Amino acid sequence: MNLSPINERFVLHFGEMGSRWGVNRTVGQMYALLFLSPKALNSDEIAEQLGFSRSNVSMGMKELLSWKLCKLVHKPGDRRDYFETPKDxxxxxxxxxxxxxxxxxxxxxxxxxxxxxxxxxxxxxxxxxxxxxxxxxxxxxxxxxxxxxxxxxxxxxxxxxxxxxxxxxxxxxxxxxxxxxxx
Amino acid sequence: MNLSPINERFVLHFGEMGSRWGVNRTVGQMYALLFLSPKALNSDEIAEQLGFSRSNVSMGMKELLSWKLCKLVHKPGDRRDYFETPKDxxxxxxxxxxxxxxxxxxxxxxxxxxxxxxxxxxxxxxxxxxxxxxxxxxxxxxxxxxxxxxxxxxxxxxxxxxxxxxxxxxxxxxxxxxxxxxx
DNA sequence: CTATAATTTCAGTAATTACTGAAAATTGGA
DNA sequence: TCCAATTTTCAGTAATTACTGAAATTATAG
Known part of the structure; x- marks a missing residue:
């Protein structure tokens, strides 16, 4: 996890809190990462930043989308899915x-x-x-x-x-x- | 579980819901049983009604007490602990x-x-x-x-x-x- | 103090849930 | 259409969490 200390603490905390809110640790971390991120991230970036498998990110993001906690966006000329959290x-x-x-x-x-x-x-x-x-x-x-x-x-x-x-x-x-x- | 069908459905439902609220299935069931019960129950009664071990009831009730979802009461001339949920x-x-x-x-x-x-x-x-x-x-x-x-x-x-x-x-x-x- | 009733602890095991990697499916461009 | 990039699925395994039974502890009545 190559995040700044501030970001890392937040991400880890939300990992722990996730389990109390009915999502698992990694899903909580994915959400926190996206919440703080200034730009939308694709699955590979999420997997790399948090250090878990690509397939886990796929499943986790599916869950976050179903909770409407994240949304899917695209960049012109890029086939990959990017994710971001609502601003408000x-x-x-x-x-x-x-x-x-x-x-x-x-x-x-x-x-x-x-x-x-x-x-x-x-x-x-x-x-x-x-x-x-x-x-x-x-x-x-x-x-x-x-x-x-x-x-x-x-x-x-x-x-x-x-x-x-x-x-x-x-x-x-x-x-x-x-x-x-x-x- | 020798509960009436109405009570049983409620108890099972709260077992499932428990896991979404950060407590496990058996704790959810114990809470539901006590919520419906017209009188305070002791640990043996809970264990028997729900069909799990006495020690599990002990741990589960400890958790429910810590959440203030149940309270401990006593009956005169009876050494056992009885549990009930707040009425309101x-x-x-x-x-x-x-x-x-x-x-x-x-x-x-x-x-x-x-x-x-x-x-x-x-x-x-x-x-x-x-x-x-x-x-x-x-x-x-x-x-x-x-x-x-x-x-x-x-x-x-x-x-x-x-x-x-x-x-x-x-x-x-x-x-x-x-x-x-x-x- | 002792005997007994009641509760709690905890190590071991069962059950569940989470995660991975490989393979399958999907998508979009050439 | 085919190819390559990307995403999804899923069986297997790892990790975690839940549950039990036996033993230890605590509490009370005699």
Whole structure:
């Protein structure tokens, strides 16, 4: 790995973190390398910089593409595939949440809905359904909320976040003026 | 596994999901079993219901306790440890985010801060630092926001979420009345 | 203190996941 | 079309992670 110390530390760290986020070490490293890189890199460059096999890069990049964490670009007169990460960190964050939802949240919601449709006879099943109902409600609320706010512009979102819990005060103030809007 | 079909499906599903959230299959199953259970269970009951070894349960429960996803309770006149999950799903969600932050976000922030302190000489390093600065800013903003809103009561939080993106309209309305509060 | 019930540790092994290199497939130009 | 550059697949193997059972430890009641 012939990276500068700053870059190398970052790449290694993301390798470790990758495993906590459901991708393996090498995929995490590939992502980090591309995130820092000022230009798109091709598979050979990635393989060489990180010191693993060409085929591993191929599989890893396929996974990063599927997570929409990287995109494929081409250079004129060059047949090779080049990879880069989206520039905007908000966009990255949004795709990540979006994909996590598709892969983890939606299947869970489906399971919960199915289970809630079943006829519960025993007390055990009735209690289980009640717990599932609570979980289902929370997930629906949280994902529904995310759906809505993710369409706000990055600036609006940023402003909202900077408001933090003060949002509550502003809202209750607005609520006093126009009861229909009370939070 | 002598669970009712409804419970069994849920338990198996959480086993699979566990691996995507950084815990292994058996730990995910233990959590799911306890989440659904109407009463606290001891290690032998867990081992028997799920069909794995007593020692595995011991290790798994240690992990769930460390994530604050389960708590230890005792029954009068019974020396054994019993386990249960917190009742309130909001509380569960909050501990999960809190622990994720401690283990994954904080170390990353530390790394980023350190890297940003370093003197960047090459263009490559300068660009890398700029990227890290963007990432650092996003993480600070998002975690700072979470810090604030997690202290709101579950009801307020729920109301805020139900507002969704409409929050923007209410805020800009309030802003017109009192420019100092403009979002 | 001793006996026993309960829990934890840990070395060994099983199971899973990650990685490689060689071969196959695909792509684009001549 | 054929050829060469590039990417993908996949079987085999390496590395890692998960799980067990036996032994050690801890805790409690008598």
């Amino acid at each position: 960190v908000w966009e990255i964050f949004r795709s990540l949440v979006e994909e996590k939802r598709k892969r983890e949240i939606e299947p869970t919601l489906t399971l919960l809905r199915d289970a809630l449709m079943d006829e519960a006879t025993s007390d055990e099943d009735k209690h289980a359904q009640e717990r599932m109902r609570e979980m289902h409600e929370l997930i629906e609320l949280a994902t529904g909320w995310f759906d809505e706010v993710q369409h706000l512009s990055p600036e609006t979102l940023e402003n909202l976040m900077r408001l933090g819990s003060k949002v509550q005060k502003v809202l209750s103030f607005a609520g006093h003026l126009r009861p229909g809007n009370r939070s | 799903v909001w509380e569960i969600f909050r501990s999960l985010v809190e622990e994720k932050r401690k283990r994954e976000i904080e170390p990353t922030l530390t790394l980023l801060r350190d890297a940003l302190m370093d003197e960047a000489t090459s263009d490559e390093d300068k660009h890398a630092q700029e990227r890290m600065r963007e990432m650092h800013e996003l993480i600070e903003l998002a975690t700072g926001w979470f810090d604030e809103v997690q202290h709101l009561s579950p009801e307020t939080l729920e109301n805020l979420m139900r507002l969704g993106s409409k929050v923007q309209k209410v805020l800009s309305f309030a802003g017109h009345l009192r420019p100092g509060n403009r979002s």
